[in-house]
Amino acid sequence: MDLFRSVQAVADSGGDGIVDWTAVATAAKAATPSGDIRLSSEEQQGYRTDVRAARDRLRSVGGVSFDLPETIEIQNRHHWIDANVATFRRVVEPLEEQTTMFPGVSRAINTGTMAVTLGFLGRNVLGQYDPLLLADTDNHSLYFVRPNIQRVARQLDVDYPRFRRWIAFHEVSHAAEFGAAPWLPGYLEDRMQGTVSALSEGNLDREAFQELNTAMTAVEGYAELLMDQAFDEEYADLRAKLDARRQGGGPFVQLMRRLLGLGLKRQQYERGAEFFTAIADARGLAAASAVWDRPENLPTDEELDSPGRWLHRVEA
Structure with a gap:
């Protein structure tokens, strides 16, 4: 160094x-x-x-x-x-x-x-x-x-x-x-470009930012659900130890985590995981996987906190 x-x-x-x-x-x-x-x-x-x-x-x-x-x-x-x-x-x-x-x-x-x-x-x-x-x-x-x-x-x-x-x-x-979801990269790119372009003009495209944040919450949460279902060993101890490590660190580390929004990323994991776990418990993993069938199946910000509303809309 x-x-x-x-x-x-x-x-x-x-x-x-x-x-x-x-x-x-x-x-x-x-x-x-x-x-x-x-x-x-x-x-x-x-x-x-x-x-x-x-x-x-x-x-x-x-x-x-x-x-x-x-x-x-x-x-x-x-x-x-x-x-x-x-x-x-x-x-x-x-x-x-x-x-x-x-x-x-x-x-x-x-x-x-x-x-x-x-x-x-x-x-x-x-x-x-x-x-x-x-x-x-x-x-x-x-x-x-x-x-x-x-x-x-x-x-x-x-x-x-x-x-x-x-x-x-x-x-x-x-x-x-x-x-x-082959459509997902293009969807994220559009929202990312909208957010950054607005910032370049001194504005904030709240709609693009909200849609980007909601999509990333779905991405992180669904990955957590898949991990729960697919990993072929018990891993609760790994998760607990890694979470404890994220809460630790000196003042510089904690400052960098806040500045880089790593706390937001953790919130995305947790909020998204709760949403998809509720869907899987109610209808099974296949129902949760329907989120990737088309962009319209992504949950809204409100639906992330009300999985039943998402199920009603997607299954209608």
């Missing part, structure tokens, strides 16, 4: 945009140890087995037809940062036409903010299903950040292969959702 190099990269940021993305990548990686991805043949096979088992179980239990992403990578933290610099850049692109009185100062602040954000996430993300929103490709990707998975397994005092398998099931659950 080279904090001086990280600060220097931000100070030297240039270009014409509101963010110097090359400097973001350099600064974030300089402040973040890359970690080791020298896998033994046994561990390589373990990842393959976990991902394939997750695919087969989710197909069987969830009754959804989907394929694994073409790109499945075991990454170190620097690999993850590089992949997500591209994602953040696509999202922020509508803001590039903004002008400020002091573009050089603004660019340095924006670059530093993005570098801190990606460095923090790069040190903490365990796995990621990436639908590559706003990209000129239909390919999706699945990432496992091995150094973080190993570190957290040690911190939680849990068996590494078991923890790794649990992460694989969770991320493949997201692949199942997007595989079952």
Whole structure:
């Protein structure tokens, strides 16, 4: 970790945009140890087995037809940062036409903010299903950040292969959702672009933001339901320990979680899981899977708190 190099990269940021993305990548990686991805043949096979088992179980239990992403990578933290610099850049692109009185100062602040954000996430993300929103490709990707998975397994005092398998099931659950709903990436992209474009004009498109938040609540909640049904081991202890870890950390960690909206993400998990559990208890998992048949089947914000209303509308 080279904090001086990280600060220097931000100070030297240039270009014409509101963010110097090359400097973001350099600064974030300089402040973040890359970690080791020298896998033994046994561990390589373990990842393959976990991902394939997750695919087969989710197909069987969830009754959804989907394929694994073409790109499945075991990454170190620097690999993850590089992949997500591209994602953040696509999202922020509508803001590039903004002008400020002091573009050089603004660019340095924006670059530093993005570098801190990606460095923090790069040190903490365990796995990621990436639908590559706003990209000129239909390919999706699945990432496992091995150094973080190993570190957290040690911190939680849990068996590494078991923890790794649990992460694989969770991320493949997201692949199942997007595989079952080929319309979902376009739906999320439209709402994301509406939200960001409005922000670039100094406004907030509340409708687009609400629809985006509701859709992501459905995505996170359904994945939790699938995990409950498909994971082939008891995992209550893993969930409890990981939740306790999320509540801990020093002042900086807690501040970053608030700034990045990670508490909102947790709320999406919990609210969405309660909704889909109620649907599955009332009508079975197949009824819950109907949410992905078409965009109109997504629950509204009000229906998330009244599953019976959603059932009445969708089954009518």
